Amino acid sequence: MIRPATREEYPHLVDIWLRASRQAHPFIDEACWRARADDMALRRLPACEVQVLEAGRRVIGFYAMHDDHLEALFVDPEVQSFGHGSGLMAHAMTGHSSITLWVYSRNVRAVSFYRRLGFSIVDEREDPETGEPESLMAWSR
Incomplete structure (x- = not known):
C-alpha cells in the first residue's frame, strides 16, 4: 500500500535513505x-x-516530490529488485x-531504471557537495 508518510516515520525513512x-x-x-x-x-x-x-505493516520504501521534481526515491536494500521502486x-x-x-551519473543502475520508465537526460552538472557528475533526467506524458 502506498500512502502519505507521517512525520513520525521520517527517522525510519532517513535510515532507508542512508543504507540505500x-x-x-x-x-x-x-x-x-x-x-x-x-x-534530509x-x-x-x-x-x-x-x-x-x-x-x-512495515515501510519498505518511499518517494519525495517537490512540485514536479523527484527529490528522493529509495527502497530498503533488503527488499530491492522486487519491483518496489517501479511501483513507487x-x-x-x-x-x-x-x-x-x-541522479549521479555513475549510478548506472539508477540511470538505467529511469530510462526504462521513459526518462531522458536533459542536462548535466557537477554536484557542488560531492564534486560528482549528475544528470538531470526528465519525463512527461
Missing part, C-alpha cells in the same frame, strides 16, 4: 551521507510530498504530467 545511498553510491564517502542525514530529516523531507510503500514511480507518475530528477 551507501549501497548505490560506493564512489561517495560514507561520511558524506551521514553528514547529510539531519538535512529536518529540511528536505518536510519540504516535500512524501509517500511511503508499506508491506506487511508508477504512483508518482500518475499524479504528475511531467517529472524531473537529478
